[in-house]
Amino acid sequence: MVSRRAALGLGVVGAGLVAAGGAVASAYGRDMARARALVAPELSRVIPSRFGTLEYAEAGKGVPLLMVHGTGGGFDQGLFFARRFSEAGYRIIAPSRFGYLRSAFPDDPSSENQADALVDLLDALDIDRVAIAGGSAGALSAMSFAIRHPGRCAALLPLVPASYVPRDTPVQSVPPEQMQMAMAALRSDFLFWLAITTLPDLLTQALLATRPALIKAADPAEQARARHILEAILPVSLRADGLLNDARLASNPAPMPLETITAPTLALSYEDDAFGTAAAARYIGERVPGARVKVFADGGHIGIGHDAESFAVIDGFLKQIGYAS
Template sequence: MAPELSKVIPSRFGDLEYAEAGAGTPFLMVHGTGGGFDQGLFFANRFSDAGYRVIAPSRFGYLRTAFPEDPSSENQADAFVDLLDALHIDRIAVAGGSAGALSALAFAIRHPTRCAALLPLVPASYVPRQTPVQSVPPDQMQMAMAALRSDFLFWLAIATVPDLLTEALLATKPALVKAADSTEQARARHILDSILPVSRRADGLLNDARLAGNPAPMAIETITAPTLAVSYEDDGFGTAAAARYIGERVPGARAHIYPDGGHIGIGHDAESFALVDGFLKEIGYA
């Protein structure tokens, strides 16, 4: 984490932290579980390098962003409007990764005139199913969650049982990471390492567990923005089904499902960037 890279503005829900990278077409990158503005910048670095102005907020309960009394996805979407107003941006393409897709979807539903395109990436959003997805056994997940308020315990877990955290928190099979090239292995490790300091993200993490663990239905059939949902068939959080559901329910939406990659898209980083970039160019946004 590099707080000197970020700024804080007042929003109707308290302080809202964000950072920017690049220049050009605005692109709002909404981070996933365990993130913050730093994760948003990291996941969108190909976009900032390619001529996009990446704006990466920290969601409720992450780093220097407030944790309001009602930290709902809908309120988070409204806070994004406050950020866009402060930056004098009328319309923007919004990408939401994992649990961040919930507030991205809410933004497209609640503020259609501000949403130029919607990109739910491995969306931890509603899909009809009998039981919630559980990527790892409950006892292992409980061990992972127990470390969330202790930076030392979390660091120790990364150092001693990285495979457990890769599967529990990144919903990606460790064998898939080990079989990838060195660049992708380093990317996976960076995602895990950058959850530290976890104590500054614990409120957001636990709120994400509540909102995304068994997500509520949303009125996605009312979304009017051009939409592309992306996921991976072997994502341990089951987001391939959610991406397909978005593709079926949002008018005119597309869903692109890669056969493998886990929750963090191992082996498909450059490919998925090209897919999204091509989509934004096709609809005339980029």
């Protein structure tokens, strides 16, 4: 339930913008048109899976890399995060997870069922084995894939994984009341647009778990990357079911039998990620046989200042294990 103060906060901001009249309507219409263009149906395909429709898109040519997006994403986010790989000789396959964009939202949208749906996608594409990267909440699906389908998993890459780690208390990126304000906007394109337009620092901290000061100190390219990640959550109305499911799965992730993972594994994170994924990455390194771990000193949840370095670490790992040439 959204707190009264959070609702009042959005209401006061909304009243002020409504008073601005046509300029607000024009800006909202322009931004929404741009957001919808990034997820236009002609940019992706859909296949039938055992859990309903599954959407995906591809970019690049070469060895396949299955890029499983994080919270607030879809195929578009997967392609965006993997753009360096598609430019470097990888064939990126980017699905939309359950409840995102044109993918179905089944009765049981678990990470395990999502992993099985990814097998259906590989079968449709006639791909036997694949390296799989999963970002944030998407790491849960990627890890489940490696556990449930070891014969199909050539390498596992949990990136800023929102996975289980023993803790006394759950991690909160912002105070609960502010998170409630952010979550209040998740089924309304206008409210979400309003929030990121008027309260970008709050949404950056709440949803991207990255200090706004870190972004402001970064170079222009990294600032633009962070801004795109936040703005590209629109249209949020097409992602709301997935977002809320991720909030359920990642807020209290269940332990997994990590000791059974046989695929070469590299877990990557950033020490100051407010979602606490550095600890999760290290836990994966402790439990998965032979796993490697890379934790940068800073970068927040989206790796600000380390985009090129992170690519180099992952690319080097895949080449070292003989998956990529």
